[in-house]
Amino acid sequence: MTRTTALTENREFKRAYARGKTRAGKYLAVYCFRNRRNAGVNRYGLTVSKKVGNAVQRNRAKRLLRESLRLLEPRMKTGYDLVLVARTRILGARCQQVQSAMEEIFTEFGLIEGPRHD
Template identity: 40%
Template sequence: MEEIQRLKKNTEFRKVYSKGTSLANKYLVLFFKKNDLPYSKVGFSASKKVGKSVVRNRARRLMKEGFRLYDSRLKEGFDLVFIARMNIINAEFKEIDKAMISILKRAKLLK
């Protein structure tokens, strides 16, 4: 994932939350909005409700890896924010991978 493809600033996340569309499943919540750029930007988040920092970081790593597998099939021009839900703590990567593909398909963000 190139450095330019990341959402980093709090204002960028807030803009996607307030003006974007959301979809959810058992493990993930996806917020997305059109950004009128020739590339897509993505951010990953896990709130303190998910657990302590070790658990939150693991959840973010699993989401990043799941996203990396589908990055090349993603439509350009969107800002995406993936948020981990509580159930992600006990999930295996296969389940998170299935959740990632299903939520991207429901959002019609795959080519």
């Protein structure tokens, strides 16, 4: 059973930006909004601005974000809409660094449950 789906509509992103809580790290910023309608599922959206780089670099940034999210997903609480915004520094980062930054932000939000698996 999947516990994660994608945010697809602009209004869903706007709701997370306007009413969600924000935390920023070295490689990404996260907007977190409690979604009571989808209590058993986390929905996420990725945003990578053209300021980050060309298409190849932006796609790499999205892959890093997706993989980090995939690795943390089994330990996450459900019922949230998350918008992950890549920052320019992500271009020089390795997956482990992005995952650690994401885990730190999710912990601040109280989204992580269970012990860390290294």
